[in-house]
Amino acid sequence: MDTMRDRFAPVVTRLLDEDPRVAVLLAEIGKDAFGEAIARHPDRVVNVGIREQLLVGAAAGMALTGLRPVVHTFASFLVERPFEQVKLDLGHQDTGAVLVSAAASFDWPAGGFTHMAPGDVALLDTLDGWTVHVPGHPDEAETLLRRAVAAGDDKVYVRLSVQSNRQGAALDGERFLTVREGRSGVVVAVGPVLDAVLAATEGLDTTVLYATTVRPFDAAGLRRATEAAGTDVVLVEPYLAGTSVAAVNDALADVPHRVLGLxxxxxxLRRYGTFEEHAAAHGLDAHGLRERIGRFAGTPRRESARA
Incomplete structure (x- = not known):
């Protein structure tokens, strides 16, 4: 199976052919995949070199001229390093772009901590008006990429990963999907952690929701699920633990509830290893999730802190 990033360049190349507003900005990383696009659209595919602040600033400038820029590099170089430009050139100037990242939290451990970005979604949460997509399969990545480019002049972040679920889902880019129904709590699985969550909750009487669009957060979908399954909520995200806990608390602010953010x-973690080993070390494999979800589900409400 191809990866989400394998799917990225062909999809965006087709969008360049279809829509004269679309432009692509790169900072060396990924340029080889756009050779065909550069030949056909040399004025709308720009490689700025290893200058990530310029990457975002140039995207904002293109947006001001009416183009729809798609901006790509590793997450740590796309969100963290040029954060001032994301905040000011896009946010303060109220211009839109589609930021498409690779490497996720730890997809390339051999690159070291400079190439890891578990805090990217939390960092964007400090800004207003961002839509955040976290696909869990290459088919979903294609759907959400097309939706992001077509989203007028909005600010959209698409988080690609080599980690993938075995099957893709039909998405609308807005609502959570109900994958399994139960009566004793809700587990929200974000993007590529769905398979591990399903394995971890096998045999448990829990509802499993699948989230690939986390901003805006589907508060109504979560509330509907808790009406049948109860208000114990476990949130499993493939980035910084607890990133969306506040969104869960806001969704359930008027009812007693508990939330566990994983x-x-x-x-x-300073050893390279593989991304599978990093996932296990963070307790994001099926075994680690089963242990922590089971412990949370088995804790009486009166002994746990209420949210």
Whole structure:
């Protein structure tokens, strides 16, 4: 099976052919995949070199001229390094772009911590007006990429990963999908952690929701699920643990509830290893999730802190 990033360049190349507003900005990373697009659209495919602040600034400039820029590099170089430009050139100037990242939280451990970005979604949460898509399969990535480019002049972040679920789902880019129904709590699985969550909750009487669009957060979908399954909520995200806990609390603010936020820990893991080993070390494999979800589900409400 191809990866989400394998799907990225062919999809965006077709969008360049279909829509004269679309432009692509690169910072060396990924340029080889756009050779055909550069030949056909040399004025709308720009490689700025290893200058990530310029990458975002140039995208904002193109947006001001009426173009729809698609901006691509590793997440740590797309959100963290040029964050001032994301905040000011896009946010303050109220211009739109589609930021498409690769490497996710730890997809390329051999690159070291400079190439890891578990805090990217949390960082964007400090800004207003961003839509955030976290596909869990290449087919979903294609759907959400097309939706992002077509989204007028909105600010959209699409988080690609080599980690993938075995099957893609039919998405509308807005609502959570109900994958399994139960009566004892709700587990929200974000993007590529769905397969691990399903394995971890096998035999548990829990509802499993699948989220690939996390901003805006589908508060109405979560509330509907808790009406039948109860208000114990476990949130499993493939980035910084607890990133969306506040969104869950806001969705359930008027009812007693508990929430457990699982994801990537803050402690830096300094051995390279593989992304599977990093996932296991952060408790995001099926075994680690089963242990923590089971412990949370088995804790009486009176002994746990209420949200």
């Amino acid at each position: 994801g990537v820990g803050r402690r830096e």
